[in-house]
Amino acid sequence: MDLDAVRTFVAAAEAGQFQEAAADLAVTQQAVSKRIAALERHLGVRLFLRTPRGAELTIDGQAFLPHARGLLRAAERAVTSVRAGRRPLRVDMIASRSAASALLRGFHRAHPEIDLDVVMLFDIEKAVAAIRSGAIDASFRAVAMPGRPLPEDIEAVRVIDEPLQLLTGPAHALAGARSVTVAQLAGHRIWMPGIVPGTEWAAYYDDLVAEFGLTIEATGPNFGSDALLDTIADTPALATFMGGHTRLVWPAGHGLRRIPVTDPAPVYPHALLWRRDNPHPALATLRAHLAAAGTGQDAAGTWTPHWAIPR
Incomplete structure (x- = not known):
């Protein structure tokens, strides 16, 4: 699973808007949309619904969010375990x-x-x-x-x-x-x-x-x-x-x-x-x-x- 896409999903879920998530990640809004779309294709479900107020999590998105956060925490622990000065x-x-x-x-x-x-x-x-x-x-x-x-x-x-x-x-x-x-x-x-x-x-x-x-x-x-x-x-x-x-x-x-x-x-x-x-x-x-x-x-x-x- 693409961890950049997972990280983008978590940022968008927490911000509630793709534009704000793009600013937090220092990427374009188009890049956020592409990453989310690729993750949805990989999972075979919709994660967000576009609304006038921004982006809302679907039921599948709500179910995936805690696991996505866990993936990012596990990735950080894995990096820390081998990085000199931090491990x-x-x-x-x-x-x-x-x-x-x-x-x-x-x-x-x-x-x-x-x-x-x-x-x-x-x-x-x-x-x-x-x-x-x-x-x-x-x-x-x-x-x-x-x-x-x-x-x-x-x-x-x-x-x-x-x-x-x-x-x-x-x-x-x-x-x-x-x-x-x-x-x-x-x-x-x-x-x-x-x-x-x-x-x-x-x-x-x-x-x-x-x-x-x-x-x-x-x-x-x-x-x-x-x-x-x-x-x-x-x-x-x-x-x-x-x-x-x-x-x-x-x-x-x-x-x-x-x-x-x-x-x-x-x-x-x-x-x-x-x-x-x-x-x-x-x-x-x-x-x-x-x-x-x-x-x-x-x-x-x-x-x-x-x-x-x-x-």
Whole structure:
């Protein structure tokens, strides 16, 4: 349906005269008449009756008017959803239960007046490409990839260092520990299905294994966090890593343990990435909010890969 014709119909219906509608739309009266006639042919009904007082809606015109207004509102929303500076701030993150998700929820609570769209792209290459094209405004990513520096037009700043925790079932050998050192984890099976080669989180765990001689198994299909928690609860020989700020809910009978890892404490370094010349007005507000939140932690006693985005 021709939206210009629909817009002209609504203007004429509200003005009650084609001439006044033409003035409002900055077109000729002839153009108004042609658009209305084309719309009537498309719908197969008369929308107006010409009278000495102007143009009056027919019964069909009265029935069509609220829907025509709805079409125009929908069109405006569609345009606003993609127009830079007017569309919502569009931010990418890896997972809905991550530390980045908690940061973004805090931003939304602090600035409810800012419209926000949350997307989840698979890996850092897709996120960077979307930032550079303007499809998204920012992305929460853990680290730069080793040997693949970020493009010069991309800015990045560390916003939170998330400590890793060991998650075990109640019968695991380390279940009763108040904390464990990295050295104590040597020889224990740490199961993490869903580590995809080539991703930044795979690079992070590859370096963790190489640095401390750990055993991380990524075998088997990834059925999601609920299935992972079920398996860890029922299998004494398995444990897994979870971010300390990752939200988890499990049945009371699972008896799972979240145990801090120390000496040093491996941290997952979340950073915010954006394009230097991004014009979205809310992006600066997001950056200021994250800077004021002060969610990082001191580097002393922690470990990150040497190629992580620096503070």
